[in-house]
Amino acid sequence: MPPSRVEYGYAAMSRLIVVSNRVSAPKDPAAGSAGGLAMALSAALRKYDGLWFGWSGETVEKFTGELKIEDRAGVTVALVDLEAQDVDEYYNGYANKTLWPLLHHRTDLAAYERSYGEGYERTNARFADVLAPLIQPDDIIWIHDYHMLPMARDLRRRGVKNRIGFFLHTPWPVRQLLVTLPHHRRLVESMFDYDLIGFHTREWLDLFRDYVASEPSVNGKLLPNDALEAFGRTVQTGVFPIGIDVDGFLEARNSVFGRRTYDRMAASAAFRSMMVGVDRLDYSKGLEERLLGYEQFLTDNPDKRGEVFLLQVTPISRDDVDTYQDIRVRLDALAGRINGEFADMDWQPIRYLNRTYRRDQLAGIYRAARVGLVTPLRDGMNLVAKEYVAAQNPDDPGVLVLSRFAGAAEQMGEALLVNPFSREELSDAIKRALEMPLAERKRKWESLMTVVRETDVSIWRDDFVSTLRAIERPSNGDANAAARAA
Structure with a gap:
């Protein structure tokens, strides 16, 4: 007993x-x-x-x-x-x-x-x-x-x-x-x-x-x-x-480690625009569809090649389940194929990482990203969307591209809402995010940040x-x- x-x-x-x-x-x-x-x-x-x-x-x-x-x-x-x-x-x-x-x-x-x-x-x-x-x-x-x-x-x-x-x-x-x-x-x-x-x-x-x-x-x-x-x-x-824990996340963003990570990512971008996706390895996250949409963007916009790259952080999960082993193999192959097709001697379109980062590191990564891609096929709230918004520089914020099938979409209508099943729609949203004027980016960010604060985890x-x-x-x-x- x-x-x-x-x-x-x-x-x-x-x-x-x-x-x-x-x-x-x-x-x-x-x-x-x-x-x-x-x-x-x-x-x-x-x-x-x-x-x-x-x-x-x-x-x-x-x-x-x-x-x-x-x-x-x-x-x-x-x-x-x-x-x-x-x-x-x-x-x-x-x-x-x-x-x-x-x-x-x-x-x-x-x-x-x-x-x-x-x-x-x-x-x-x-x-x-x-x-x-x-x-x-x-x-x-x-x-x-x-x-x-x-x-x-x-x-x-x-x-x-x-x-x-x-x-x-x-x-x-x-x-x-x-x-x-x-x-x-x-x-x-x-x-x-x-x-x-x-x-x-x-x-x-x-x-x-x-x-x-x-x-x-x-x-x-x-x-x-x-x-x-x-x-x-x-x-x-x-x-x-x-x-999210807004104050805690801002503290992590502004910490020594958070600032150091931001500096590293900004330097590694080498004057290119970085997009970021952070998702646990899961078929619900729309990772294959995201990479295919990015591939469509590179095909549709040859002038953008070499000017943008995607940092996709995907920690491995549930590797005892066959379905997750299968998607890992498919993602490895897809990322490799896109890099093989589009990369140049000084540029790689996708940096694909299967590892976990601390919260302060992620805050620095988000802050350095011009575009945040949160495009699950069906998801819970998906707090990455809110973390990305909270991490931004108010004077020069990035743009959130958000699946309409994430729970966060019900609150975060000022994001660029997309259908992740459509690679053309995702391609168009990426282009719009990269070309969005500063005034519009700031207006959207201010509205989204209000939502983030009003729905604090506490x-x-x-x-x-x-x-x-x-x-x-x-x-x-x-x-x-x-x-x-x-």
Whole structure:
């Protein structure tokens, strides 16, 4: 049995408990490499004397539920190891081979294997077994992302009556695709054990509402103020657009390391215009389409050859999944082909890097780039778009080219919005960005920077937590306790 909260000496007071697949609370925030989300959640956990719970990233031969408790810069972290089978079926399988492609409208890549679903259910139940004894009566619980969609249900089955909120960091799919998922109804039903469900955009909230109201097997009702009723329960939903840690990012941009990186990139550009793309290696990011659009630009504008280059930073991810191995091979070949076709003795059109950079380094890179290319085929908010804007020189800002299928597009209409599936449209947008007059660039940047500041990650965090805290809890589910236990 997992240890109780008494064994760890937790005081009887209200706390915020954050739950996610991996715990990203920074061990050393001063290092400058932690992301804005991790910094914001860490600040909230310090404020509320909270706890961050998740998988350790390690595997054991047999699951025991033993917790590893750490203090990371004032944040209490509780980590649990999983079995290799759990990782294969829950994480590599259902999360990344089933849900991820489905949520990004790639049902052609989704693997609907029964063992994956069983592993997902088993692992979420194991997380709940370990977490439930740590929860105090006044705690509020904030669960993050598609790895843990049924976690509230599993906690309710273990007697947890606290307020539980959920935030989805990815898009939600259209109903016609969601129903291709075996047991889709059961998965959505489990989400009605949350008190609050948050989405980045109105579009994705509306898609969730459409499924609940239109799917015959659900027959749900749309209630006022974005509440939903189905399965004998009600849940509050809302739009909570995430942002970046603006002040932290500006501090990283202006740091010694950030300025030094900017100087290096400006010098390496050698009086050429640099464009930048920063994306984790993933088929949802539109990387192949971006390179093809850039190739179209070089074909359409021979006078621009030698005057511009693309720095594409693409850290490798999920290299245990076949799909990601395949896209890496294709991108390597595509970048090589474009360089081979267009490069000259003193110019290479693409610098393609498979490595990770610190936040202060990225800030310097963004600042040196005349154009920021953020062109996913379907994406969550995509904070690179907001980071690029925040990094710019107000007196000479660059131009953001943004996919209309990124969550950020709903807020950032002053960017050059493009259809990333059209190489001609992307080519035209690149040309327009490179030739845009200074006055127009400054006007667009000022508007975009206002959006970035008004959606700071701390505002997102506090808005969600305060909304969750305000929800009246006891009636939602007590009448259905027997149904949940069934």
